[in-house]
Amino acid sequence: MENPPRDHDLVIYGATGFVGELIAAYLATHAPAGLRIGLAGRSTARLEAVRSRLPAAAHAWPLIEADSGDTGSITALAERTRVLFTTVGPYAKYGLPVVEACARAGTHYGDLTGEVSFVREAIDRCDALARSSGARIVHSCGYDSVPSDLAVLLLHQAAEADGAGALTEVQLVATAKGGISGGTLDSMRVQVDGMRSSAALRSLIADPYALSPDRVREPATPQPADAGPVSRSGDGLWTAPFIMAAANTRIVRRSNALQDWAYGRSLRYGEVMGVARGPAGAVIAGATALGLGVFAGAMTFPVTRRLLDRVLPAPGTGPSAGTRRKGWFRSQVTALTEGGHRYRAVAAGPGDPGYAATAVMAGETALALALDGDRLPRVSGSLTPATALGDVLVQRLRAAGHTYEVARLA
Known part of the structure; x- marks a missing residue:
């Protein structure tokens, strides 16, 4: 069976969280027109409240209800977006189903984790999957690290x-x-x-x-x-x-x-x-x-x-x-x-550094994954900011100040 079409270029999962909303606000200001961005989380009502506080460019963004405890909803989310950036932590409690869904679907993934044990388990469970599907799994895309x-x-x-x-x-x-x-x-x-x-x-x-x-x-x-x-x-x-x-x-x-x-x-x-x-x-x-x-x-x-x-x-x-x-x-x-x-x-x-600056780092990481595929290193699997994004992310962050x-x- 063929995978369903990708309805979104980029989804912020955990948009109702403190950092998730900051990243969404950054993207609403800096993402190019026409990029199909969605906001995902466990509650549509809370997502609507967040969206109402964002700059006007975000007011038409679609809202997706998804829960990492519900494998079906996370699988559907990963299959319908090209890039998923998650702020839902602690990652050791909530993160592995999201990584695995992206690795299986060939969906590029980014997060803000500083949890070494989570990254190790994600590598062991999902690196081979991501390499076979072509997904870039990029951990620690904020002030960590x-x-x-x-x-x-x-x-x-x-x-x-x-x-x-x-x-x-x-x-x-x-x-x-x-x-x-x-x-x-x-x-x-x-x-x-x-x-x-x-x-x-x-x-x-x-x-x-x-x-x-x-x-x-x-x-x-x-x-x-x-x-x-x-x-x-x-x-x-x-x-x-x-x-x-x-x-x-x-x-x-x-x-x-x-x-x-x-x-x-x-x-x-x-x-x-x-x-x-x-x-x-x-x-x-x-x-x-x-x-x-x-x-x-x-x-x-x-x-x-x-x-x-x-x-x-x-x-x-x-x-x-x-x-x-x-x-x-x-x-x-x-x-x-x-x-x-x-x-x-x-x-x-x-x-x-952990919030305003991290929103810039995470936002530019997500945009690089969504827009710069032809300029990124030709790698897939469980990666790091340097190996997945390298000079492209350096250039983006310089341009962002x-x-x-x-x-x-x-």
Whole structure:
């Protein structure tokens, strides 16, 4: 039996969620006329409410009722769109049926996950399906992990063009201003609960090559700890552990392996959070590291978890419009090559990184999948932003006002 016709070019699944509505609003402003965009979620009434708040260009967009718990509705949704971008999390609870439906239907897929265990399971269950159907399954298309993944790709390209040798020591220093949403916290809860109950999951999360396409072939190169000690960089900036490092570093290492370790088999890649300079910076970095440790511990134990749940944002809520507007991010990545040369890449942009800036990253990812197929790398299967979209996404994000630049230092 032939597949039904594709009624939509692009569907945002989870459009009634906090980030889903932000992405829909971005597309309503930036998608070209004629692109057939739909909004999907569990409730038509809630979808109608969201659509009414969007710019006028979205007011005729069709609404699709679908639930990841209903295999038939998700299958029908995947079969009738060319690209599906989902914000429905926690992905470990709701995401796998969506990935599988897209992989079977040959539908390109994007998400915002930072859940390593979910990505691993999606790879194991759906990579072969997607490669056979031609679907591009692209995980982590927001602040997790677009700036990290594209910045390292640019470093590799610059070093390769100069004949400077493979990358060896690479470190990202993240600085940002923004807030946090209830949905992000809900994903964190699911991951913490899974690790608490499963030794196998704890082992997976601890593996720096957890997302490798071929774990046996990975080099024995030791990787920096995700929660390394407080330290001071060469320019005097004090750094602390970066909460997103555990996800981002594994995406970057998967990108390397998917390209036959083109970045270098001796690549050591780590991420930290930049805090401040001078004596005050040391104090703030220490306090930040301590606070992250206390928060992680509090999320682990039921009694303290219940106390946190009373004060933290609930699912479906997030930073105010003012907070999102005033936010920003800057990821500076320095690299040393086998030839002894040094490079620096910068990925930066305006807006709260997890929300306003992520809406740009996700929106441009979705548009690239929908419109730029002839310019994208000729690959399918379970991919990363760098391997699925590469320079096309870099160009789109630059045009959208984000910075992606690389320079040789020595």
